[in-house]
Amino acid sequence: MSDLTPNHNPGEALEPIDAERLASLAQKNQENPAGGKKQIKTHTEADGQFRNYTQIRDLEPVLVAEPPQLLGDNAAGNPTEVAQAALASCISVGIQAIATHRGVTLTRIAIDIESDIDISAVWGVGDLDEDKRTGVSDVRVKIELEGDADRETLDKIQRDAVKWSPVVNTYTRPANLTSELV
Structure with a gap:
Protein backbone atom coordinates (compact mmCIF):
# COMPACT_ATOMS: atom_id res chain seq x y z
CA MET A 1 0.00 0.00 0.00
CA SER A 2 1.09 3.57 -0.55
CA ASP A 3 0.22 6.63 1.45
CA LEU A 4 -1.48 8.05 -1.64
CA THR A 5 -3.68 4.99 -2.24
CA PRO A 6 -4.31 3.33 1.12
CA ASN A 7 -6.91 0.88 -0.24
CA HIS A 8 -4.79 -0.59 -3.05
CA ASN A 9 -1.82 -2.93 -2.96
CA PRO A 10 0.58 -2.63 -5.91
CA GLY A 11 0.13 -5.39 -8.47
CA GLU A 12 -3.35 -6.34 -7.28
CA ALA A 13 -6.44 -5.64 -9.35
CA LEU A 14 -8.02 -2.28 -8.59
CA GLU A 15 -11.24 -2.58 -6.62
CA PRO A 16 -13.81 -3.10 -9.38
CA ILE A 17 -16.82 -1.00 -10.15
CA ASP A 18 -20.16 -2.74 -10.63
CA ALA A 19 -20.12 -3.81 -14.29
CA GLU A 20 -23.87 -4.56 -14.31
CA ARG A 21 -24.75 -1.11 -12.97
CA LEU A 22 -22.34 0.45 -15.50
CA ALA A 23 -24.09 -1.43 -18.33
CA SER A 24 -27.49 -0.39 -16.99
CA LEU A 25 -26.44 3.26 -16.79
CA ALA A 26 -25.05 3.09 -20.33
CA GLN A 27 -28.25 1.50 -21.63
CA LYS A 28 -30.41 4.09 -19.89
CA ASN A 29 -28.41 6.91 -21.47
CA GLN A 30 -28.49 5.29 -24.90
CA GLU A 31 -32.27 4.97 -24.72
CA ASN A 32 -32.75 8.51 -23.37
CA PRO A 33 -29.71 10.74 -24.08
CA ALA A 34 -31.58 13.83 -22.83
CA GLY A 35 -31.89 12.16 -19.43
CA GLY A 36 -28.13 12.37 -19.06
CA LYS A 37 -28.24 16.16 -18.88
CA LYS A 38 -27.90 17.20 -15.24
CA GLN A 39 -27.02 20.25 -13.16
CA ILE A 40 -24.06 20.25 -10.82
CA LYS A 41 -24.35 22.64 -7.90
CA ASN A 78 -4.92 26.27 -5.14
CA PRO A 79 -7.82 26.55 -7.62
CA THR A 80 -5.73 25.61 -10.66
CA GLU A 81 -4.18 22.64 -8.85
CA VAL A 82 -7.62 21.45 -7.77
CA ALA A 83 -8.86 21.80 -11.37
CA GLN A 84 -5.87 19.74 -12.48
CA ALA A 85 -6.64 17.11 -9.81
CA ALA A 86 -10.24 17.01 -11.11
CA LEU A 87 -8.90 16.56 -14.64
CA ALA A 88 -6.73 13.60 -13.62
CA SER A 89 -9.53 12.06 -11.55
CA CYS A 90 -12.02 12.37 -14.40
CA ILE A 91 -9.61 10.67 -16.81
CA SER A 92 -8.99 7.93 -14.23
CA VAL A 93 -12.73 7.33 -13.74
CA GLY A 94 -13.16 7.07 -17.51
CA ILE A 95 -10.27 4.64 -17.80
CA GLN A 96 -11.73 2.37 -15.13
CA ALA A 97 -15.23 2.50 -16.66
CA ILE A 98 -14.00 1.77 -20.19
CA ALA A 99 -11.69 -1.01 -18.99
CA THR A 100 -14.55 -2.58 -17.05
CA HIS A 101 -16.86 -2.32 -20.06
CA ARG A 102 -14.23 -3.98 -22.26
CA GLY A 103 -13.45 -6.75 -19.77
CA VAL A 104 -9.96 -5.50 -18.90
CA THR A 105 -8.77 -5.82 -15.30
CA LEU A 106 -6.47 -2.98 -14.28
CA THR A 107 -3.84 -3.17 -11.56
CA ARG A 108 -2.59 0.41 -11.85
CA ILE A 109 -3.80 3.80 -12.99
CA ALA A 110 -1.38 6.64 -12.34
CA ILE A 111 -1.67 10.06 -13.95
CA ASP A 112 0.84 12.91 -13.91
CA ILE A 113 -0.21 16.29 -15.23
CA GLU A 114 1.96 19.28 -15.87
CA SER A 115 0.54 22.55 -17.16
CA ASP A 116 1.70 26.03 -18.06
CA ILE A 117 0.00 29.10 -16.65
CA ASP A 118 0.66 32.85 -16.83
CA ILE A 119 -0.31 34.45 -13.52
CA SER A 120 1.15 37.89 -14.22
CA ALA A 121 -2.34 39.42 -14.34
CA VAL A 122 -2.56 38.62 -10.59
CA TRP A 123 -6.36 38.30 -10.41
CA GLY A 124 -6.91 41.51 -12.38
CA VAL A 125 -4.48 43.77 -10.50
CA GLY A 126 -1.18 42.95 -12.31
CA ASP A 127 -0.22 43.01 -15.98
CA LEU A 128 -3.60 43.58 -17.63
CA ASP A 129 -2.55 43.52 -21.29
CA GLU A 130 -5.79 42.94 -23.25
CA ASP A 131 -4.09 40.21 -25.33
CA LYS A 132 -3.04 38.28 -22.23
CA ARG A 133 -4.32 34.74 -21.87
CA THR A 134 -4.95 34.07 -18.23
CA GLY A 135 -5.36 30.52 -17.09
CA VAL A 136 -3.73 27.34 -18.22
CA SER A 137 -2.44 27.38 -21.80
CA ASP A 138 -0.82 23.96 -22.25
CA VAL A 139 -1.53 20.71 -20.43
CA ARG A 140 0.60 17.57 -20.64
CA VAL A 141 -0.96 14.34 -19.33
CA LYS A 142 1.10 11.19 -18.78
CA ILE A 143 -0.83 8.04 -17.96
CA GLU A 144 0.53 4.77 -16.59
CA LEU A 145 -1.75 1.78 -16.98
CA GLU A 146 -1.14 -1.80 -15.99
CA GLY A 147 -3.52 -4.68 -16.36
CA ASP A 148 -4.32 -7.87 -18.19
CA ALA A 149 -4.30 -6.31 -21.67
CA ASP A 150 -1.62 -5.51 -24.21
CA ARG A 151 -0.18 -2.00 -24.62
CA GLU A 152 -2.30 -1.29 -27.71
CA THR A 153 -5.52 -2.09 -25.83
CA LEU A 154 -4.44 -0.01 -22.82
CA ASP A 155 -3.56 2.89 -25.12
CA LYS A 156 -6.99 2.73 -26.78
CA ILE A 157 -8.64 2.74 -23.34
CA GLN A 158 -6.75 5.86 -22.24
CA ARG A 159 -7.34 7.66 -25.55
CA ASP A 160 -11.07 6.94 -25.35
CA ALA A 161 -11.17 8.05 -21.70
CA VAL A 162 -9.53 11.35 -22.64
CA LYS A 163 -11.90 11.80 -25.60
CA TRP A 164 -15.05 11.29 -23.49
CA SER A 165 -13.94 12.95 -20.23
CA PRO A 166 -16.29 15.78 -19.21
CA VAL A 167 -13.40 17.63 -17.54
CA VAL A 168 -11.08 17.21 -20.55
CA ASN A 169 -13.85 18.62 -22.70
CA THR A 170 -14.28 21.54 -20.27
CA TYR A 171 -10.58 22.29 -20.76
CA THR A 172 -10.60 21.85 -24.53
CA ARG A 173 -14.09 23.16 -25.34
CA PRO A 174 -14.76 25.68 -22.59
CA ALA A 175 -18.27 26.09 -21.27
CA ASN A 176 -20.30 29.26 -21.64
CA LEU A 177 -19.96 31.12 -18.36
CA THR A 178 -22.01 33.99 -17.04
CA SER A 179 -21.79 35.79 -13.74
CA GLU A 180 -24.10 38.14 -11.91
CA LEU A 181 -24.11 39.99 -8.62
CA VAL A 182 -27.08 38.84 -6.53
Whole structure:
Protein backbone atom coordinates (compact mmCIF):
# COMPACT_ATOMS: atom_id res chain seq x y z
CA MET A 1 0.00 0.00 0.00
CA SER A 2 1.09 3.57 -0.55
CA ASP A 3 0.22 6.63 1.45
CA LEU A 4 -1.48 8.05 -1.64
CA THR A 5 -3.68 4.99 -2.24
CA PRO A 6 -4.31 3.33 1.12
CA ASN A 7 -6.91 0.88 -0.24
CA HIS A 8 -4.79 -0.59 -3.05
CA ASN A 9 -1.82 -2.93 -2.96
CA PRO A 10 0.58 -2.63 -5.91
CA GLY A 11 0.13 -5.39 -8.47
CA GLU A 12 -3.35 -6.34 -7.28
CA ALA A 13 -6.44 -5.64 -9.35
CA LEU A 14 -8.02 -2.28 -8.59
CA GLU A 15 -11.24 -2.58 -6.62
CA PRO A 16 -13.81 -3.10 -9.38
CA ILE A 17 -16.82 -1.00 -10.15
CA ASP A 18 -20.16 -2.74 -10.63
CA ALA A 19 -20.12 -3.81 -14.29
CA GLU A 20 -23.87 -4.56 -14.31
CA ARG A 21 -24.75 -1.11 -12.97
CA LEU A 22 -22.34 0.45 -15.50
CA ALA A 23 -24.09 -1.43 -18.33
CA SER A 24 -27.49 -0.39 -16.99
CA LEU A 25 -26.44 3.26 -16.79
CA ALA A 26 -25.05 3.09 -20.33
CA GLN A 27 -28.25 1.50 -21.63
CA LYS A 28 -30.41 4.09 -19.89
CA ASN A 29 -28.41 6.91 -21.47
CA GLN A 30 -28.49 5.29 -24.90
CA GLU A 31 -32.27 4.97 -24.72
CA ASN A 32 -32.75 8.51 -23.37
CA PRO A 33 -29.71 10.74 -24.08
CA ALA A 34 -31.58 13.83 -22.83
CA GLY A 35 -31.89 12.16 -19.43
CA GLY A 36 -28.13 12.37 -19.06
CA LYS A 37 -28.24 16.16 -18.88
CA LYS A 38 -27.90 17.20 -15.24
CA GLN A 39 -27.02 20.25 -13.16
CA ILE A 40 -24.06 20.25 -10.82
CA LYS A 41 -24.35 22.64 -7.90
CA THR A 42 -21.70 23.77 -5.45
CA HIS A 43 -21.56 26.56 -2.88
CA THR A 44 -18.30 28.34 -1.97
CA GLU A 45 -17.60 30.77 0.85
CA ALA A 46 -14.40 32.70 1.55
CA ASP A 47 -12.72 32.14 4.91
CA GLY A 48 -10.01 34.82 4.59
CA GLN A 49 -6.42 34.86 3.39
CA PHE A 50 -7.49 33.24 0.09
CA ARG A 51 -8.97 30.18 1.85
CA ASN A 52 -12.28 29.06 0.36
CA TYR A 53 -14.55 26.22 1.42
CA THR A 54 -16.82 24.59 -1.13
CA GLN A 55 -19.83 22.44 -0.27
CA ILE A 56 -20.34 19.58 -2.72
CA ARG A 57 -23.54 17.56 -2.24
CA ASP A 58 -23.64 16.44 1.42
CA LEU A 59 -19.89 15.80 1.69
CA GLU A 60 -17.41 17.49 3.98
CA PRO A 61 -16.51 20.92 2.55
CA VAL A 62 -13.49 21.04 0.26
CA LEU A 63 -10.78 23.55 1.15
CA VAL A 64 -9.02 25.41 -1.66
CA ALA A 65 -6.29 27.94 -0.84
CA GLU A 66 -3.21 29.62 -2.26
CA PRO A 67 0.48 29.02 -1.51
CA PRO A 68 2.55 31.65 0.35
CA GLN A 69 4.09 32.99 -2.89
CA LEU A 70 0.53 33.87 -3.96
CA LEU A 71 -0.28 35.46 -0.58
CA GLY A 72 -2.04 32.42 0.89
CA ASP A 73 -1.30 30.22 3.88
CA ASN A 74 -0.63 26.96 1.99
CA ALA A 75 -3.61 25.27 3.69
CA ALA A 76 -4.64 23.36 0.55
CA GLY A 77 -4.19 23.12 -3.19
CA ASN A 78 -4.92 26.27 -5.14
CA PRO A 79 -7.82 26.55 -7.62
CA THR A 80 -5.73 25.61 -10.66
CA GLU A 81 -4.18 22.64 -8.85
CA VAL A 82 -7.62 21.45 -7.77
CA ALA A 83 -8.86 21.80 -11.37
CA GLN A 84 -5.87 19.74 -12.48
CA ALA A 85 -6.64 17.11 -9.81
CA ALA A 86 -10.24 17.01 -11.11
CA LEU A 87 -8.90 16.56 -14.64
CA ALA A 88 -6.73 13.60 -13.62
CA SER A 89 -9.53 12.06 -11.55
CA CYS A 90 -12.02 12.37 -14.40
CA ILE A 91 -9.61 10.67 -16.81
CA SER A 92 -8.99 7.93 -14.23
CA VAL A 93 -12.73 7.33 -13.74
CA GLY A 94 -13.16 7.07 -17.51
CA ILE A 95 -10.27 4.64 -17.80
CA GLN A 96 -11.73 2.37 -15.13
CA ALA A 97 -15.23 2.50 -16.66
CA ILE A 98 -14.00 1.77 -20.19
CA ALA A 99 -11.69 -1.01 -18.99
CA THR A 100 -14.55 -2.58 -17.05
CA HIS A 101 -16.86 -2.32 -20.06
CA ARG A 102 -14.23 -3.98 -22.26
CA GLY A 103 -13.45 -6.75 -19.77
CA VAL A 104 -9.96 -5.50 -18.90
CA THR A 105 -8.77 -5.82 -15.30
CA LEU A 106 -6.47 -2.98 -14.28
CA THR A 107 -3.84 -3.17 -11.56
CA ARG A 108 -2.59 0.41 -11.85
CA ILE A 109 -3.80 3.80 -12.99
CA ALA A 110 -1.38 6.64 -12.34
CA ILE A 111 -1.67 10.06 -13.95
CA ASP A 112 0.84 12.91 -13.91
CA ILE A 113 -0.21 16.29 -15.23
CA GLU A 114 1.96 19.28 -15.87
CA SER A 115 0.54 22.55 -17.16
CA ASP A 116 1.70 26.03 -18.06
CA ILE A 117 0.00 29.10 -16.65
CA ASP A 118 0.66 32.85 -16.83
CA ILE A 119 -0.31 34.45 -13.52
CA SER A 120 1.15 37.89 -14.22
CA ALA A 121 -2.34 39.42 -14.34
CA VAL A 122 -2.56 38.62 -10.59
CA TRP A 123 -6.36 38.30 -10.41
CA GLY A 124 -6.91 41.51 -12.38
CA VAL A 125 -4.48 43.77 -10.50
CA GLY A 126 -1.18 42.95 -12.31
CA ASP A 127 -0.22 43.01 -15.98
CA LEU A 128 -3.60 43.58 -17.63
CA ASP A 129 -2.55 43.52 -21.29
CA GLU A 130 -5.79 42.94 -23.25
CA ASP A 131 -4.09 40.21 -25.33
CA LYS A 132 -3.04 38.28 -22.23
CA ARG A 133 -4.32 34.74 -21.87
CA THR A 134 -4.95 34.07 -18.23
CA GLY A 135 -5.36 30.52 -17.09
CA VAL A 136 -3.73 27.34 -18.22
CA SER A 137 -2.44 27.38 -21.80
CA ASP A 138 -0.82 23.96 -22.25
CA VAL A 139 -1.53 20.71 -20.43
CA ARG A 140 0.60 17.57 -20.64
CA VAL A 141 -0.96 14.34 -19.33
CA LYS A 142 1.10 11.19 -18.78
CA ILE A 143 -0.83 8.04 -17.96
CA GLU A 144 0.53 4.77 -16.59
CA LEU A 145 -1.75 1.78 -16.98
CA GLU A 146 -1.14 -1.80 -15.99
CA GLY A 147 -3.52 -4.68 -16.36
CA ASP A 148 -4.32 -7.87 -18.19
CA ALA A 149 -4.30 -6.31 -21.67
CA ASP A 150 -1.62 -5.51 -24.21
CA ARG A 151 -0.18 -2.00 -24.62
CA GLU A 152 -2.30 -1.29 -27.71
CA THR A 153 -5.52 -2.09 -25.83
CA LEU A 154 -4.44 -0.01 -22.82
CA ASP A 155 -3.56 2.89 -25.12
CA LYS A 156 -6.99 2.73 -26.78
CA ILE A 157 -8.64 2.74 -23.34
CA GLN A 158 -6.75 5.86 -22.24
CA ARG A 159 -7.34 7.66 -25.55
CA ASP A 160 -11.07 6.94 -25.35
CA ALA A 161 -11.17 8.05 -21.70
CA VAL A 162 -9.53 11.35 -22.64
CA LYS A 163 -11.90 11.80 -25.60
CA TRP A 164 -15.05 11.29 -23.49
CA SER A 165 -13.94 12.95 -20.23
CA PRO A 166 -16.29 15.78 -19.21
CA VAL A 167 -13.40 17.63 -17.54
CA VAL A 168 -11.08 17.21 -20.55
CA ASN A 169 -13.85 18.62 -22.70
CA THR A 170 -14.28 21.54 -20.27
CA TYR A 171 -10.58 22.29 -20.76
CA THR A 172 -10.60 21.85 -24.53
CA ARG A 173 -14.09 23.16 -25.34
CA PRO A 174 -14.76 25.68 -22.59
CA ALA A 175 -18.27 26.09 -21.27
CA ASN A 176 -20.30 29.26 -21.64
CA LEU A 177 -19.96 31.12 -18.36
CA THR A 178 -22.01 33.99 -17.04
CA SER A 179 -21.79 35.79 -13.74
CA GLU A 180 -24.10 38.14 -11.91
CA LEU A 181 -24.11 39.99 -8.62
CA VAL A 182 -27.08 38.84 -6.53
